Amino acid sequence: MRAGEENNRSVYVITHNIVSPLGDTSEENFLALKAGLTSVKKQFDSEIAAEPFMASLFDKDNDFFDQIDEDLTRFERLCMQSITGALSQTSIDIAGNKTLFILSSTKGNISLLETQPESAALNSRVSLNTSAKIIAAQFGFTTKPVVVSNACISGVLAVITAMRLIRTGEYNTAVITGADVISKFVVSGFQSFQALSSDVCKPFDKDRTGLNLGEGAGTIILSADEKYAGNIKVLGGAVSNDANHISGPSRTGEELAGAINHALTDAGKDASSIDFISAHGTATAYNDEMEATALTLAGLQHVPLNSLKGNYGHTLGAAGIIESVISLQSVEQGSLMPTVGYHKNGVTNPVNVCTAETAIDAQTFLKTASGFGGCNGAVIFGK
Structure with a gap:
């Protein structure tokens, strides 16, 4: 090569x-x-x-x-x-x-x-x-x-x-x-x-x-x-670190937003090309607030989003893979799953949380994750 x-x-x-x-x-x-x-x-x-x-x-x-x-x-x-x-x-x-x-x-x-x-x-x-x-x-x-x-x-x-x-x-x-x-x-x-x-x-x-x-x-x-050229691809990805606190996420969301923007660049995409988001969405006060802010900074606040933590709980090292697989099936079957437990917005920068199974014609999606130590990840899949 x-x-x-x-x-x-x-x-x-x-x-x-x-x-x-x-x-x-x-x-x-x-x-x-x-x-x-x-x-x-x-x-x-x-x-x-x-x-x-x-x-x-x-x-x-x-x-x-x-x-x-x-x-x-x-x-x-x-x-x-x-x-x-x-x-x-x-x-x-x-x-x-x-x-x-x-x-x-x-x-x-x-x-x-x-x-x-x-x-x-x-x-x-x-x-x-x-x-x-x-x-x-x-x-x-x-x-x-x-x-x-x-x-x-x-x-x-x-x-x-x-x-x-x-x-x-x-x-x-x-x-x-x-x-x-x-x-x-x-x-x-x-x-x-x-x-x-x-x-x-x-x-x-x-x-x-x-x-x-x-x-x-x-x-x-x-x-x-x-x-396998007809299959969905891993188009791009990036990671970042808050360098903020051992257990508390960034207070600005800039670092996760940075990972998202670098992932978009790596994939040759922009925010307008993302059809839906599989969010980390842990349901903790600070993580959800930070993630919503980061998505807003990345220009993705209006993109349909779900979190599967209410279905599976937080599966830790498996979460990013399990949730990506469900999203791959959403693309293949044209159906976005709802966010169990969500009823009323609870973050400063509202995001477009999916509350019912929704028919979609999606080509590309973003999977996000954040964790202790200030780590953030973003990966983009698409046809």
Whole structure:
């Protein structure tokens, strides 16, 4: 590949899969959303929290947790279930030296710290690098796996990372999987921030009181092969950092707006070309306020927008991928899903929140994400 050609190399979406409490395939999940379902409900699990809490969790007797080698952790089995579902729809060369595996997660096997005594073996087992190698070996990937763990933009950043590596010509195909499971460690952390809602969360709503957590996994497979030229592409992406506060988002929204504008430039698009937005929309007071301000700064305040946190909860390292997959289906099926919990504007700069399933003729959409440490991500998909 000649110098300067890398950004001209198209990156196509081959296929995808979602495994969540709403379904084991992308199709099952989309149908559940069309039916108005949410998997967020009151949970009674003393191993995770002393008091009931609202979250989206798998049933403990879910079959797929028992279908793979017992030496694998619950987190790894969840990842593998999603990868298996995606691979069943394609015939890519897993073992080829041009095929990459990327694992996106914020917590991985952190729950092992709650049940096992400290040791060098435990420290290694908790490492996301260990999980990535185990999963890669199970499927027969031969290239070194890549781990992306950057708070709640991990899923979006993993897609951007794959896009960039494919553009360089180093890889032709990428399998990107994002997953997280909920444990006492995770719940107690968000409780310490007083960030959890006692009801189904309400993104961008005046009465929002916090987020819900969720478990899930999503996989997207990307390729530069021109035989997929009719498929939706990853057109561009960018990241930024607020450098503002370890847990509090920017007060101006300029940094997320900057990531959005750089993503638009990378994609060769402008704000007028975005047909809808899959927002981060955590339903926390400060994140929703910042995100709405950023979208306004980027000239996108009137573009139809949804948040899926009221359906899935916040699935952390899986969120950017799960929510992108649902948006890909929205483009393919011409139907934009509503934002569960939204009733009345609750942000200073109002955005166009979708409140009912809406027929759309969309070509291009934007997926945003923000997270602890001030990280922001924006990725653009389109035909």
